[in-house]
Amino acid sequence: MKIVAVLFPGSRADDGRSQELATAENVLGLRPFLEDQGHELVGTSDTGAELDAELSDAEVLITTPFWPLYLDEKRIEKAKKLKLVVTAGVGSDHIDEDTAERHGISVAEVTGSNVVSVAEHNVMQILALVRNMIPAYQQAVQGRWDVAEAVRDAHDLENKTVGLVGLGAIGARTALRLKGFDVRMLYYANHRRSPAEEATLGVKYARLDDLVAESDVICLALPLMEGSKALFGRDRLAAMKPGSWLVNTARGAIVDTDALVEALNSGHLAGYAGDTWYPQPAPADHPWRTMPRHAMTIHCSGMTVEAQERIAAGVKELLSAHLAGEPLPADYVLVDASSH
Known part of the structure; x- marks a missing residue:
């Protein structure tokens, strides 16, 4: 064989x-x-x-x-x-x-x-965005020391609202790991969890539009399937809170490539992180490589x-x-x- x-x-x-x-x-x-x-x-x-x-x-x-x-x-x-x-x-x-x-x-x-590995990556990238880690790291590499610039866009995660789109194995483990940060967690999924599961995970169900409007951070944890391709297109990105962050370790195609670049260039979104792209491997000229305020990795979260x-x-x-x-x-x- x-x-x-x-x-x-x-x-x-x-x-x-x-x-x-x-x-x-x-x-x-x-x-x-x-x-x-x-x-x-x-x-x-x-x-x-x-x-x-x-x-x-x-x-x-x-x-x-x-x-x-x-x-x-x-x-x-x-x-x-x-x-x-x-x-x-x-x-x-x-x-x-x-x-x-x-x-x-x-x-x-x-x-x-690899659900544990991806859930940990989700938390890491949420913190990297909210705490403005990448610009501070780049200063260290460049030999600079401008604390005012580094902390201007750095925030505590505590008391923020985190929206989880998808609450399967990866989404649930992400929620458990975020619970200790004392955040308010909303989730949207096709199948709602039981009240006992919601209590254990520390999450509250919300309709997708409500989750998008209320969340400071949105983490995508759903598969690419019929109905989820470009789920976060131009209109839904515009409906996110000004200055909010988006994390996507699910699949790159769930987010509209060009609309995301526009949302970051305009300053509407404070940052984007993830490690899934479309197509993969991402070409050298993929616009997500050079868009502002990103904390992208190559697709390695689950490996x-x-x-x-x-x-x-x-x-x-x-x-x-x-x-x-x-x-x-x-x-x-x-x-x-x-x-x-």
Whole structure:
């Protein structure tokens, strides 16, 4: 059996080897496990013609939201032997799931593998914006010492209103971590939590328009799906409180690219942070790289060392089931085409 894994290129240690687990070279540590059973494992960072050639006779594809392979109908049509697609992480919006199902391809992801890592990143970026950390850091690097400039836009997070759009696994963990900052937390989600859960998380339900109007900080923690693309477009960004902050580690396409730049250039928003872009990897001339008052990172929030270990274990579990002809772990399955 041939398995193809599309993962990001690794950094290099002194011996020239890639150190990170989830790289095209190290392939989540899966090589001994698969090759000892006689299977072929191909690791690559290519997402073009080279990859298409490898996929033509592959049965399993491993991909990741952090270095995404956009698996559309055209690409699926060429992968005649493909039976399983595994997202090494959480979030499979780069895969055309409907087309995969029609072609008898199951789709799975390692649910829960990086929710802690992303929730921590959310809190970090909220604090970076509210406390105006990036300009202060840049002064340190530049050899400057203008305290007045650094603190002019620095605020306490305490007593602010934080709005969480989405309260799934990541949103809930973000809420728990923010609870200790003594903030007022509102949330909007398609499925409202029980009163007991709301009390535990320290959140209060609000309609989206009310949340947007009342929040000092908005944190997006919802998947990219029908209805959420450009959810924060020009009108909704304009409806945010003047001087408020927006954090988005969910998906870049949930925010309108050009409208966000305009909102920051005009000063309506005090700052934007996140680590998801569209497309990914973001080109060098992406306007979010140069817009003012941002604290962007590349899409790395869910790839801590610990998250990579959890992802690797989950992918191995999925592959073990597939190779043995057993059902995939139900909580990992997005599309079950095993009966096709």
